[in-house]
Amino acid sequence: MAVIDAKPTTTLAPRSGGGVMQSVRDSLVIAKRNLIRMTRIPEMIIFGLIQPIMFVVLFTYVFGGSMKVGGSTDPATYKEFLMAGIFAQTVTFATAGAGAGIADDMNKGLIDRFRSLPMSRGAVLTGRTLADLVQTMLTVIVLAVVALIVGWRVHEGIPKMLGAFGLLLLLGYAFSWIGALIGLSVRTPEAATSGGLIWLFPVTFISNAFADTGNMTPWLAHIAEWNPFSATVQACRELFGNPGVSQSNAWPMQHAVWASLIWSVLILVVFRTLAVRKYRSATA
Template identity: 85%
Template structure:
C-alpha cells in the first residue's frame, strides 16, 4: 500500500511597502553609523573641542569690544553670541557628513549595500540621521559650557527646547548638502574641504557674531536673507537673548517661520539631488 504525502506550501512573506522598507533600512544604516562612532570616540571628542574653543575665544577675546544694542557689556555679547555659535556648530557637521559618505564610496561599502534588497535612499538617510544624533550630543555639551560662561535663557524651557529643535532641523538640512558634496568628490579629504569652504561665508556673512546693521549697506540684505541668519534670529527670540537691530527684511520680522521654510526647502531640494546623484554614481 502506497502512502501519498502532501506538502503544505509555506506562504511567501508579504513584501513590505516602499515607505516602511525605506524607514526600516534607514534605521539599520543609522545604527551601523552610530556603532562606528562609538568605536572611534576621537570623532566625537574633536567635534566637541572646536565649538567649545569658539565659545571661549569669542566670549573673552571679543566680548568687551562688540556693540550690541548700544551696550559693550561682555555679558550682553555672550548672550547675543550663543545662538550664533549653536547654529555654526550644527552646520559645521556638514563636513563630517560629506567626508563619511565619501569614505564609504571610496572603500566600496556602497557597492555592498547595492547588493542588498534595500531602499536606495536609505544609505543617505541613515547617515544623516546618525549625524543628527551626534549633533544633538554636541549641542547638549555646548549648552552646558555656554551656561558656565554666563549664557542664560529668559523665556522658559519650552521655548528654549523649540529653539534647539530649530537648530537641529537646520543641521539636518545642511547635512544633506554635505551628502551631495560627499557623493560628488573622489576622496574624503576633498569632501572635508568642500564641506567647509562655503560654510565660512555663510556663517560669517550673517547676524551670528555681529549685528548685521553694522555691515556695509550692500551686504546687509545678503546677511538678512541668509537661511543661517533666520535660524539664529529665531533662536535669540526664543531664548530671550539680545537680538539684532530692527530690520524690514521679512526673515528678520518672522524668523521662526523663515527658519522652518528655509530648512524644509533645503531638505527637499538637496535630498532629491543627493538620492539622484547616489543612483547615478552607483550604477
C-alpha cells in the same frame, strides 16, 4: 542514466522602492550601524566638541569686550547674543563630517556592498544623515552646558528653548544633505571635507551670528538678513530671549521662526532629492 532536475537559482536584487515602512526600517538599520561605528571611534566625537568650545571661549573672552550689540559693549550682553550663533555654526559645521563620511564609504567600496543588498537606495544616505544628527544633538547638549558655565541664560522658558533647539537641529539636518551631495560628488574624504567647509565660512560669517547687522554696510547687511543661517540664529535669539533682536524690516528678520522653518524645509527637500538622485546614478 539519471537525470538531474536543475532548478533555477535566484539572487537578491536591490530594491529601488519597497514602500515607506521598508525604507524607514532600512534607514534605521544604517543609522544604527553608523552610531555603533562612532562609539568605536570616540575621537570623532571628542574632536567635534573641541572646535565649538574653542569658539565660545575665544569670542566670549577675546572679542566680547570690543563687540557692540544694540549700542552696548557690555561683555555679558555679547555672551548671550553670541550663543545662538555658536549653536547654529556647530550644527551646520557637521555638514563637512557628513560629506567626508559618505565619501569615505564610497572610496572603500562599502556603498557597492550596500547596493548588492535588497534595500531601499535612499536608506543609505538617510541612515547616515540620521546618525550624524544624533551626534550633532549630543554636541549641542555639551555646548549648552559650556554656555551656561560662561554666563549664557535662557529667559523665555523651557518650551521656547526646546523649540529653538528643534530649529537648530532641523537646520543642521537640512545642511547635512548638502554635505551628502558633496560627498557623492568628490573622490576622496579630504576633498569632501574641504568642499564642505569652503562654502560654510561665508554662510556663517556673512550673517548675524557674531556681529549685529546694524553695524554692517547696507549691502552686506541685506545679504546677511536674507541668509537662511541668519533666520535660524534670529529665531533662536527670540525663543531664548537673548539680546540682539534685529530692528530690520527684512521679512526673515521680522518673521524669523517661520523663515527658519521655510528655509530649512526647502533646503532639505531640494538637496535630499539631488543627493538621492546622485547616489542612484553613482551606483547604477
